[in-house]
Amino acid sequence: MPLSININMNQDTIAIIGGGNLGKSIAQGLLKQNYNPEQIYVTRTKVELLADLKAENVQTTSDNVLAVKEAKILIFALKPYRIEAVLKQLTSHITPDHLVISVISDFSIEQFTKSLAPTIQIVRAMPNTAAAIGESMTCLASKNASAENIAKTKFIFDALGETIEIDESLMDAATVLGACGIAYALRFIRAMIQGGIEIGFDAKTATKIASQTVKGASELLLQNGNHPEEEIDKVTTPKGCTIAGLNEMEHQGFSSSLIKGIKTSIETIQK
Numbered sequence: 295m296p297l298s299i300n301i302n303m304n305q306d307t308i309a310i311i312g313g314g315n316l317g318k319s320i321a322q323g324l325l326k327q328n329y330n331p332e333q334i335y336v337t338r339t340k341v342e343l344l345a346d347l348k349a350e351n352v353q354t355t356s357d358n359v360l361a362v363k364e365a366k367i368l369i370f371a372l373k374p375y376r377i378e379a380v381l382k383q384l385t386s387h388i389t390p391d392h393l394v395i396s397v398i399s400d401f402s403i404e405q406f407t408k409s410l411a412p413t414i415q416i417v418r419a420m421p422n423t424a425a426a427i428g429e430s431m432t433c434l435a436s437k438n439a440s441a442e443n444i445a446k447t448k449f450i451f452d453a454l455g456e457t458i459e460i461d462e463s464l465m466d467a468a469t470v471l472g473a474c475g476i477a478y479a480l481r482f483i484r485a486m487i488q489g490g491i492e493i494g495f496d497a498k499t500a501t502k503i504a505s506q507t508v509k510g511a512s513e514l515l516l517q518n519g520n521h522p523e524e525e526i527d528k529v530t531t532p533k534g535c536t537i538a539g540l541n542e543m544e545h546q547g548f549s550s551s552l553i554k555g556i557k558t559s560i561e562t563i564q565k
């Protein structure tokens with residue numbers, strides 16, 4: 295029987311604690327889904343840097359206690375080295391009635407739980423900045439959370455893109471592949487643009503062609519469920535220009551450099 299999800303996208307107030315790059319992306323994504331801006335609190339020490347959200351009637355404040363008291367759903371989007379001090383300030387205000395979500399990388403559920411009352415449930419989520427446009431890939435993990443709280447978290451992040459549930463032991467890998475992955479993909483697109491300019495396009499046209507082409511390539515996999523090589527075979531004429539270019543890229547270490555970069559990223563988290 296499907297779980298009945300006791301969440302109303304326009305009644306449960308959400309507080310995003312830490313309105314930086316990711317926190318703001320989540321708020322923007324919620325607004326895009328027509329979440330009532332007055333039901334969204336975003337906190338940041340320098341609250342003036344949230345003026346763009348304030349202009350959209352989001353409740354912006356530097357007062358974390360106020361946001362926690364007003365909200366039912368708490369999304370912690372702080373840097374890992376800030377969270378313990380902030381939780382200390384909030385411990386007595388976070389109750390079992392709150393749904394507590396952490397999008398903080400490199401900060402485990404166990405570490406989070408230690409700073410709060412044992413009755414508080416935590417769901418870890420690893421979205422990416424494409425949440426701002428409803429295209430995040432979000433991985434979810436939990437240990438002590440109820441099925442209802444996991445379902446509520448999934449409901450929120452489903453509105454911001456795609457979600458999957460993973461074991462918490464894979465959260466660092468999810469951080470690298472899904473969250474850092476935005477930067478890797480953009481660097482790939484930037485290199486395509488640079489190449490495109492060298493072969494004759496102006497920057498604007500090269501950006502349009504490269505971005506739409508990468509979007510199309512992703513959609514071929516997402517919509518058809520094919521292996522990338524199956525789609526590559528359709529583009530590579532024998533003795534043709536695609537295979538010549540691809541092989542030269544591989545001679546220069548294209549796949550290898552990506553794989554090594556991904557491994558370096560995870561080693562950086564785990565050291």
Ligand SMILES: NC(=O)C1=CN([C@@H]2O[C@H](COP(=O)(O)OP(=O)(O)OC[C@H]3O[C@@H](n4cnc5c(N)ncnc54)[C@H](O)[C@@H]3O)[C@@H](O)[C@H]2O)C=CC1
Nearest residue numbers: 312313314315316317337338339371372373374398399473
């Ligand atoms: N940026 C990204 O693409 C992703 C980030 N993450 C994780 O999300 C967390 C936040 O990352 P970013 O948004 O990139 O960092 P950020 O530095 O842009 O955002 C953190 C925000 O918290 C604010 N802040 C600091 N102390 C505060 C306090 N006491 N009360 C309220 N706000 C306070 C800062 O002013 C800053 O705006 C990190 O743990 C990161 O690992 C996870 C996935 C993707």
Ligand SMILES: O=C(O)[C@@H]1CCC=N1
Nearest residue numbers: 399469470473474475
């Ligand atoms: O590089 C970082 O610190 C964060 C983790 C996920 C994306 N950006």
